[in-house]
């Protein structure tokens with residue numbers, strides 16, 4: 001059931017061609033989406049071969065190391081440019097290079113797509129995975145300024161006013177539901193859940209992860225005294241490499257001028273629907 005949601009979600013995120021009908025993944029995501037179960041093995045083998053053959057150099061943009069790096073850039077772009085009306089997905093990786101350094105540095109040329117306006121833009125990005133015993137989050141630099149030209153101010157202001165003024169607080173579950181459906185008036189909250197999760201996914205990513213939001217299990221608006229909208233949210237993140245579903249609880253605020261700010265995050269213990277993570281080393 002979760003896999004079904006994940007595949008549907010990929011469609012909603014715009015990595016597939018058709019917004020409604022059969023699953024028809026495109027380009028870079030085709031392999032990852034169509035056969036999620038064969039990833040860990042295939043990906044690891046590819047990577048091991050590559051590591052032995054060449055320490056640095058050009059990567060196949062369709063292979064997992066490039067794909068995983070691109071996914072981190074996607075999370076970064078959503079933390080930076082995302083809004084309840086602006087959600088960014090990587091559409092295609094055009095080229096990828098890795099450069100040996102004190103950690104591992106990737107240089108990517110990619111096209112990203114804003115899913116609501118259906119605009120595509122090319123961007124360059126550089127990301128760096130620090131090496132070390134401690135888990136450090138990757139450092140990303142990317143500039144896709146054209147994404148900011150998609151004007152969502154009026155919609156954001158309208159959403160803000162509607163939910164700031166209303167006496168009753170919004171609450172929603174299962175975005176999307178097991179049929180992949182999201183009520184249109186709940187879509188901005190689904191996107192807010194994804195944006196808040198992007199901060200976690202960015203922070204938690206390393207060279208061996210590929211995170212997506214499987215589902216915003218629930219999101220509840222909380223009363224506030226200040227000028228932010230505040231939400232309690234429970235999201236299910238899917239790591240395509242380990243095939244784990246990871247539950248996180250989040251407390252975050254949003255307002256049009258401030259964007260999403262994560263106040264608290266908590267990784268919840270494993271649940272019954274998960275398998276133990278395979279020992280990847």
Ligand SMILES: *[C@@H]1O[C@H](CO)[C@@H](O)[C@H](O)[C@H]1NC(C)=O
Nearest residue numbers: 017018019020021022023180
């Ligand atoms: C999807 O949309 C196409 C037209 O864009 C339509 O022909 C098709 O029946 C739709 N499929 C579903 C499952 O709604």
Ligand SMILES: *[C@@H]1O[C@H](CO)[C@@H](O)[C@H](O)[C@H]1NC(C)=O
Nearest residue numbers: 017018019115117118119120
């Ligand atoms: C999005 O834009 C592409 C290219 O301009 C077009 O082929 C596609 O049909 C559009 N999709 C939707 C859902 O409007």
Ligand SMILES: *[C@@H]1O[C@H](CO)[C@@H](O)[C@H](O)[C@H]1NC(C)=O
Nearest residue numbers: 094109110111120121122123
């Ligand atoms: C993005 O770059 C690719 C490859 O360099 C090119 O084929 C494509 O036309 C570019 N797209 C845009 C929107 O500039």
Ligand SMILES: *[C@@H]1O[C@H](CO)[C@@H](O)[C@H](O)[C@H]1NC(C)=O
Nearest residue numbers: 162163165166167168169170
């Ligand atoms: C206030 O919230 C209620 C319940 O969610 C909803 O039915 C109503 O349309 C909202 N009113 C406004 C002005 O948004």
Ligand SMILES: *[C@@H]1O[C@H](CO)[C@@H](O)[C@H](O)[C@H]1NC(C)=O
Nearest residue numbers: 135137199200203204262265
């Ligand atoms: C990122 O993770 C570190 C620990 O790995 C934690 O201390 C920090 O608060 C996290 N920050 C964000 C924004 O997720």
Ligand SMILES: *[C@@H]1O[C@H](CO)[C@@H](O)[C@H](O)[C@H]1NC(C)=O
Nearest residue numbers: 173216217218219220234247
């Ligand atoms: C939110 O969803 C999670 C996962 O399905 C569930 O365990 C939790 O009880 C839900 N919380 C609320 C407040 O609905």
